[in-house]
Amino acid sequence: MAGLMKLACFVVACMIVAGPITANAALSCASVVSNMAPCISYLRGSTGAISSACCSGVKNINGLSRTPSDRQIACGCLKRVVTLPNNINADRAAGLPNACGISLPYNISKSANCTLYVNFSLSRYLSDIYMKIKV
Secondary structure, three states: OHHHHHHHHHHHHHHHHHHHHHOOOOOOHHHHHHHHHHHHHHHOOOOOOOOHHHHHHHHHHHHHOOOHHHHHHHHHHHHHHHHOOOOOOHHHHHHHHHHOOOOOOOOOOOOOOHHHHHHHHHHHHHHHHHHHHHO
16 A cells, blocks of 8 residues: 555656656757857867867856756757758767866767657656655
8 A cells, every 4th residue: 555655656746747847948059059159160170279168168058958858959959060061070079078078968969869868867857756755
């Protein structure tokens, strides 16, 4: 009986959590592009060094990406930036977070699957809630 009650509480928590997670994201593609603007010369190979402004922009994107929807938007925007015919060096783009010492939860690449990250985050979030209920 106690197990059934815990399961019921978990299901209710999932329903409560699913609403805010699937709500409209606060991050816009324009904000992502604006934060990446200082990186363009590096990404095009015009300069060999990454500017501190570029790394600050990458850090800002990571900080603004609080919800799964925000992370999906950021990932999708960065994927489009790399995919567009704008002379962006794909290898430099992929290595940008690491070069700035920042760990992004998704890859900056033409083949990034931004949906996988969102699903992973949701399951991890729900798992965390379950563990709190279980205790």
